[in-house]
Structures are given as C-alpha cells and as structure tokens.
Amino acid sequence: MAATMLSRQDIDALKAYVSAPGNFGQNQAESTVRLHVTHSNLKAEFIELRLDLHMTVDAVKYKLSSHCGTPATDMLLQLRNNNGTLISILTDSQRKLGFYSPQDGWALHIVDTNPNSLSARGWLEDTSKVQKYTMTDAEYRARDNTYWKYKEQKLKEDPEWTAEKELCMRRGIDYVAPKQREAVEDEDFMSAEAASMRVGERCEVDPGSKRGVIRFVGKCDGLPKGHWVGVQFDEPVGKNDGSVKGKRYFTCPEGYGSLLRPDKVKAGDYPEVDEFKFSDEDEI
Template sequence: MLTGADIQALKDYVSAPGNFGQNQAESTVRLHVTHSNLKAEFMELRMDLHMTVEAVKIKLSTHCGTTTSDMILQMKDSSGKLVAVLTEPHRKLGFFSPEDGWVLHIIDTNPNSLSARGWLEDTSKVQKYVMSDADYDARENTYRQYKAQKLKEDPEWTAEKELCVRKGIPYVAPPKKEMVEDEEYQAAEASKLSVGSRCEINPGGKRGCIRYVGKCEGLPPGYWVGVQLDEPVGKNDGNVKGRRYFECALGYGSFLRPNKVNPGDFPEIDEFRFSDEDEI
C-alpha cells in the first residue's frame, strides 16, 4: 500500500520538468501562450530552445491568426512579470532562459487582424448558413420527402407510430384535442362553483381557492375556472393573454375547465403535520 509520502513523491515526479504526461527533451520548454485579442490563455506549446525568435513567431502565427509582421512578442515568468520583449528575429529562444510554465504573450498591432474584435471567439459574429426551402426541396433523400411519402401512404402517420412499428409494439394514438365551439360549454358544471370556495383539482390532487368562474377571452369557447393554487405549480398570475381575471403571485394561477375542479372542504396541506403514529 502506498503511503502519503509515496503518493507525494509520485506527484512530484509527474509534475517535474520533462515528466509532464510524456518524455520531454532537455532542449524543449513548455510555454503558455496568451494573446492581446483573445480573452483566455488559449494553449500550451512545446518550444525548442534552439528556435530563433522568428521561427517562434511563425509557429505562433499558425495558431492565432496574427502575422509575424504584426506581432510583438513578450516573455513573462510564471508570476506574470515581464522578462523580455523578443525583438531580435535571429536571437535563439534559449538566450532568454525560459522555464516550464512561463508565458509568451502576443500583442497584435493590426486593428484589422483576424483575431480583432472577437472574430475568433464570438460565434455570434459569424454569419450562419441557412438553406432555403427551394434548395432543401431540391435535395434527395431528405426527411421532408420521407415524411411526405409516408403521409401519402397513411394520412395518420407519425414518427412515433413509425417507431412502434419498427419495434414491433402496438401503437396507441394519443387522444385528440377537444374542439369546442359551444359558447355555453360546461355552463352546468360552472354553476356549481362559487368564487372564494376551496377546491381540489383532478387529476393531480392540487389544492387551492376558486378566484374566477366564467368565460375567458383568448381561450377556447365555454366556461373556465381560475384557481389560485396553494403551491407554485401553476402557469400564470391570473392573467390570460393580457387580460387579468384575478390577482395572485406568478406561478400560482391556473385556468381549468369546470369539470376538473372539485369544490369542498380541502384545507391547505401541511407538509410538516404528523399524526400521533408518525411522531418519533
């Protein structure tokens, strides 16, 4: 079993120069690279100490989009202190005695550079290609063509139905949405409800207080019940499509058909109430 000292020795070995993930030659150094136009430290590169400053700039230009003629290159130590500005193109990197973890900072002097104004980082600046309907229809073997063919064969075809067929299991069509045209729909059920009464919503068992009974502009014809729920499991604050029917906190309001609302003695549920048998 490894001791704490053994584990620490292993960590020291792995983090030591030349042992970082793979063997490192004595003439190479690992340097972090930052850029004046890019927000974050964006890479770590291995550099040979025998490379000239010009060769270093050429290598960096392939990564950041800044040309060598537009590049001012600074070297900083691991604390961020400026060590040197690499201005002599034929000077070798080893002249500056860099260590693993030091920083090469690129200053891009070209205001029209590829990296300027966030073009390499902000994807919102990139124009997205949008295919026109005509171009999409001209393509072969598309989902749109497949769907059209399936609907031609079966007007009730759906992707869900197709999956069931492929899996060899029965397909149960979802119930069709109720199409209501009667302005007095569920008037009888609504007449049994009164504003201010406690209620329970079924299915679901959510409880609350009836705050409105009547028709709602913007909702399908017929009668509706506005309920202020005891918990924030609703969808509104008593407002429906710009018209307010009652006041409550956002998320506590709900509008339902009268047959979903059961009036009665439904006190607010106390989640912390225990019976004698539940007490410890």
C-alpha cells in the first residue's frame, strides 16, 4: 500500500487543531473546567486537571484512575468548592459532569472504597515501606565506570573541575565560576517577595521553568535566615519530600519537593505542561 503524504497545508491545519482550545493546548475552552484532584488515601493534592463538562461521571473516573491508581469501579467522587464544602456526590455514572455545575478551582475528591487498594496504608507515598537496595561506599568504589571514578579522574586533571564546568566545555561556552554566596543576616530577607505567594497556588521555578504547586511559605529553622518557599513539582525534579534537616514543612512524594528563595518562584497560571502539544518546529 502506498504511503499517504500530508501536504504543508494539511500539517498546518492539524497543528492548529491540536493547539486549539479544548484539544491538547493550554488554552481553556468554554466547555472545560479546571479542577483540583484530591484522594482519600493520598495526603497531597496531587494534580489539577482540565475536564470537559460533556464527559460522563464514568468517563471522568476512568481518566482519574490513570493518575491515582484507584480503579474507576472503586471510586466515589465528591465535588467540593473552594472552601472544601461538599457540594454534591457524583453517584450517577451516566450523568454529564456539567450537570453538577463545577467551577474553576473547585476540587474533585476521590474516595477509594476498596480497603485493600494499592493506595491504602500509604504504599504510594511512604517510601519507607519499600525495601531499598543499599550499597556500601567500599562496594561502590570497587565498581568500574561509576561517576565517582569519573569525578576522581577529572579532579586529578583539573583540581577546580565541576560538573557545570564540564557541561560548559562540551557546549563550547565560557565557564564563569559562581560567586561566593554571602551569608544572610536579615531575618526578613525577601519578605516582600514571599508576601505575594499563597499556599496552593500553581507556580514556575527558575532556572529550568519547572512547574508545580506552592506548599509552604515562611522561615525555616536550620536554613539561612529569611523567607523560603516550599514547592511540590509536577515531576520528580526536586530534592526532598518536604522535609529538610529532620523538620517537615510540607508533605509530598520523595524527590518532588524543594525549598527555594522566593525570587526563584513565580506564582500564577502555570498548568501542567502538555506533552502532546506541538511546537512550531514539529514535523509529521
């Protein structure tokens, strides 16, 4: 069978359709609503979704099941407003989501009715329940082709070697060593920047344009003076689970949390990045 070739006009039309409101783009159509999703067995508000008001409750459940691990048949959905007040229970699986009149920013709370669910008893969030493979320093150093041996060799060649310096060299750009960070003595350091942020707001973090949700705003014992912002990232690009030096400031899965200075965080309408959105350089 001969392959069908798309014309340039067809490709442009397809891109326009994919990026249009209500498809895979970031724009919001009139028939969609932005809802936070919470779960009876999971501590964190783990996602914000755009849902079509024409979807049936059953279809919404199946969509949610791919995000939380609870089968649609084990779900009871509750619609709650911005204050957490229960508005309605979505018991009729064939009714459209729009029948319940949800509003942007409200929450869909998933009640997992299965006592033996995978999400029960903290198995999806508490990493201490998972048996981990451990290796002694001696065992690691005895291995070949490890980062430790690579770093050791590089430092022999250049005592001032760093991973950042290596990346600059590979990219063909000049490396500028970071300045020595001055100690902060002001207890109210960056208080003005922190005052504009609220727990629960979506945000973007630089460098890297990493997106997530603000989970903490305030001062941190054991860290340099001033204000800090705790962020739960959408992806595992963080450094902790919301606790630092033995003190917990918020709760999220391990590797999803970080504490940053407020000037690194921008609060606003930063929905999760849509992996299916085409860029102008995409070809088919």
